[in-house]
Amino acid sequence: MGILTIFIKAPAKINLTLDVLNKRNDGYHEVEMIMTTIDLSDRIGLSEMSGNEIRIISQNRFVPDDQRNLAYQAARILKEKFNVKQGVSITIDKAIPVAAGLAGGSSDAAATLRGLNKLWNLGLTLDELAEIGAEIGSDVSFCVYGGTAMAKGRGEKITYLPAPPNCWVILAKPSIGVSTADVYRNLDLSKVNHPDSNAMIAALQNGSYSTVCNCIGNVLESVTLSMHPEVQHIKEQMERFGADAVLMSGSGPTVFGLVQYDSRLQRIYNGLRGFCDQVYAVRMLGERFSE
Ligand code: ATP
Numbered sequence: 466m467g468i469l470t471i472f473i474k475a476p477a478k479i480n481l482t483l484d485v486l487n488k489r490n491d492g493y494h495e496v497e498m499i500m501t502t503i504d505l506s507d508r509i510g511l512s513e514m515s516g517n518e519i520r521i522i523s524q525n526r527f528v529p530d531d532q533r534n535l536a537y538q539a540a541r542i543l544k545e546k547f548n549v550k551q552g553v554s555i556t557i558d559k560a561i562p563v564a565a566g567l568a569g570g571s572s573d574a575a576a577t578l579r580g581l582n583k584l585w586n587l588g589l590t591l592d593e594l595a596e597i598g599a600e601i602g603s604d605v606s607f608c609v610y611g612g613t614a615m616a617k618g619r620g621e622k623i624t625y626l627p628a629p630p631n632c633w634v635i636l637a638k639p640s641i642g643v644s645t646a647d648v649y650r651n652l653d654l655s656k657v658n659h660p661d662s663n664a665m666i667a668a669l670q671n672g673s674y675s676t677v678c679n680c681i682g683n684v685l686e687s688v689t690l691s692m693h694p695e696v697q698h699i700k701e702q703m704e705r706f707g708a709d710a711v712l713m714s715g716s717g718p719t720v721f722g723l724v725q726y727d728s729r730l731q732r733i734y735n736g737l738r739g740f741c742d743q744v745y746a747v748r749m750l751g752e753r754f755s756e
Contacts, residue, residue, distance in 0.1 A: 483682075484682075493603075496619065500613070501613040502750040509536065513553065517552050519537050523557040524558075536577040538574060540553050543587065555577060566713065571607075575606075598621075627672070627751070631749075634723060635734060637699050637722075638720075639699055640743070643718045657684045658684070674723075708722030
């Protein structure tokens with residue numbers, strides 16, 4: 466009998482809003498984030514292995530191949546909780562830029578949870594997988610469901626929302642890595658503009674593209690911009706080339722723009738390619754994963 470391998474899609478996310486309410490006594494920040502998955506995905510291959518080993522294989526030199534990898538942690542936690550006596554080889558075919566504010570590692574972990582649930586016949590619901598995901602990282606619960614949702618708490622309390630109106634998302638990632646921890650360390654909550662999460666929820670419920678564009682906001686943006694002027698430059702250029710709304714995702718440095726018309730998309734894409742290596746034009750993936 467051959468070795469069974471299954472392939473799972475691990476999509477990136479963008480933040481339509483990111484708000485930080487306060488710092489909690491346990492050291493985590495209380496957040497409110499409205500996120501949506503986009504059609505830029507890593508491909509995770511899961512192959513059965515005899516023995517107990519969890520093996521990570523990736524061609525990308527920025528992806529750790531040991532217990533630091535969030536997909537490794539996802540496999541380990543399932544093995545321990547459900548006493549699984551099999552090994553697994555996890556191949557990560559990376560398309561999502563690393564340390565970019567697009568939750569690539571969290572999405573790999575979430576896809577590994579969904580995939581191993583099948584490979585190992587664990588019979589867990591998405592709710593149960595999302596709860597396990599919260600032990601791995603703050604964005605993993607959201608990535609288990611995908612689609613569009615509000616995440617509260619430290620990111621693990623998920624409320625499903627309608628998908629945003631149809632549009633293109635242009636992503637531009639400058640060739641710097643941003644440490645999320647550094648950004649949070651430099652965040653002064655008395656000096657930032659908080660996005661209006663309720664207005665964004667209403668815009669999604671009404672399906673209003675223009676209101677979605679008006680309501681996007683990220684409390685971490687000004688912090689990262691002050692640390693990395695190249696991010697500011699990309700924002701300005703994306704606005705100048707005609708995006709309807711422009712925002713940094715997560716703690717950055719990726720900047721995304723929203724646009725509805727193909728002709729405008731092409732102009733922005735070509736303009737950005739002139740000075741930025743990593744530019745992508747993708748659709749949103751508003752629908753969440755099914756059980
Ligand atoms: P977030 O938006 O959730 O803060 P991010 O998109 O900014 O995440 P990631 O791409 O998840 O960042 O990578 C952050 C760090 O996590 C990397 O520098 C890497 O060392 C580590 N890491 C662990 N697992 C993975 C993985 N599967 N893919 C990429 N990076 C990973």
